[in-house]
Amino acid sequence: MADVLKGLNSLLVHEGEAPDPITGSVTPPIYQTSTFAFPTNESMADFMNEQKAGYIYTRLGNPNFSVVEAKIAALEGAEKCLVVSSGMAAVATALVAFCGSGDHLVAHADVYGGTFGLLHDLLPRLGIETSFIDLTDPAALKAALRPTTRTVYLETPSNPTLRLADIAAIADVAHGQGVTVIVDNTFATPVNQRPLALGADAVIHSGTKHLNGHSDVIAGAIAGSAEFIAACSDVARKLGGTLNAFDAWLLGRGLKTLGLRVQRQNENGQAVAEYLAGHAAVAEVLYPGLPTHPQHALAQRQMKGYGSVLSIRLAGGTSAVDRFLDRVQLFGRAVSLGSVESLITQPVAAVHRFVPPEFQAMGGITPDLVRISVGIEDIDDILSDLQQALA
Ligand SMILES: Cc1ncc(COP(=O)(O)O)c(C=O)c1O
Structure with a gap:
């Protein structure tokens, strides 16, 4: 074999x-x-x-x-x-x-x-x-x-x-x-x-x-x-x-389906990153597949695809984060990532809650940061959920 x-x-x-x-x-x-x-x-x-x-x-x-x-x-x-x-x-x-x-x-x-x-x-x-x-x-x-x-x-x-x-x-x-x-x-x-x-x-x-x-x-x-x-x-x-x-x-x-899922998640991740990069409510999108990522050239050398996870900073700060996370419907408000379903979380409130403030600052983990894991759902549904939640 x-x-x-x-x-x-x-x-x-x-x-x-x-x-x-x-x-x-x-x-x-x-x-x-x-x-x-x-x-x-x-x-x-x-x-x-x-x-x-x-x-x-x-x-x-x-x-x-x-x-x-x-x-x-x-x-x-x-x-x-x-x-x-x-x-x-x-x-x-x-x-x-x-x-x-x-x-x-x-x-x-x-x-x-x-x-x-x-x-x-x-x-x-x-x-x-x-x-x-x-x-x-x-x-x-x-x-x-x-x-x-x-x-x-x-x-x-x-x-x-x-x-x-x-x-x-x-x-x-x-x-x-x-x-x-x-x-x-x-x-x-x-x-x-x-x-x-x-x-x-x-x-x-x-x-x-x-x-x-x-x-x-x-x-x-x-x-x-x-x-x-x-x-x-x-x-x-x-x-x-x-x-x-x-x-x-x-x-x-x-x-057994990792290859298929990741291929789809690479496509969905890129589409979500590009959509959010053009949205007025979003101040910054952190995703290695965007030419604006400071290490995009390294990503092109080192990676074959850019993955399903991205983080954004919202223009409206932390109160906008609460409103955004409360309004999403298709996205689960949950820690974890890389699964078939889309998930969303605020790192300072969850996964990175116990990291001391000086290390949060060093790592760029600010309260206005939102981490998104894009699943394998239909991209139109993912984007319309983000659109209505950011409106
Ligand atoms: C990059 C990374 N490494 C390691 C871990 C720990 O994995 P587990 O939750 O399976 O113990 C996580 C969990 O979120 C992670 O995101």
Whole structure:
């Protein structure tokens, strides 16, 4: 099968799975089990001693995880992938696998609010310190590196201000000092951007978002070298943040349509960005697909499509934000993004609420900022909802 799987959509549908050898079921059965039996005690001891590939206990692995891991590894061009219980579990597992007490990290301030909390509040308790800098400028990275720096952690596009980081330039600077680069590729998806091919060492996903795409699963994934994923696997097994069989199965089902959904969301995202850029009630549109985005040239180099997420600043300030968000009908007033339905949120009131004001200011996360995740609905319906809500 591997020989005929050349295109993205073929990989998404077929990679990691085949009709069930016992029943012929064309979709993978759900292995809803906590443990796997061995035929004899001796075979179990052999298996454990030799660390053979296979299944022992679902916290350590499950066939439904393997299907998804094979698809994501193929998509990202990684040797291996590990699925875990959430995007946050993926971020924490990868960082703890790379870093220990006394190590230093570099990141930017406009990361997802939960990631900011992990870096700013929790990791210092384990002796890991983070410098938050402007990663739109690779030269700033050079100045921030210390002898103890282990990893540069970045989102591109960033959440929620859609700033870009030049992955190849950052990897160049970081690798020159023996520092690894982790990219959270949740916003772009591997359909639009492949960080490992640009020089990153590992990729993180909130599988909750585009990879699953139906707002019915919390999941995360890490992709990278076999050696790094083995280290992550060891950390995940010890911390216990494993996924479960049913959510892995749902994630695998969602992944099959990722290419189609993202293609449609790229088109809808671009159309919404262009519409809002021409609207008098909108002061600014942050979307890498617009020529007015300060890093549009980098977006053209680094991304194949510009995605479903954009942020806007309203001309009428925060009171206009309340009115706008109260009036939308098709859009759900909800956190999260990347799903089939359109969602809208005010970052300072929700996802980035607990980011201290000085870091909000550094990340450009202002009260008049609204984040929009455009779904796969008909573009005319999406635009007329925005039009009536802004009227
Ligand atoms: C860019 C990004 N990374 C990581 C996460 C965390 O993912 P999860 O909610 O699946 O834990 C999120 C959640 O919104 C996110 O937007």
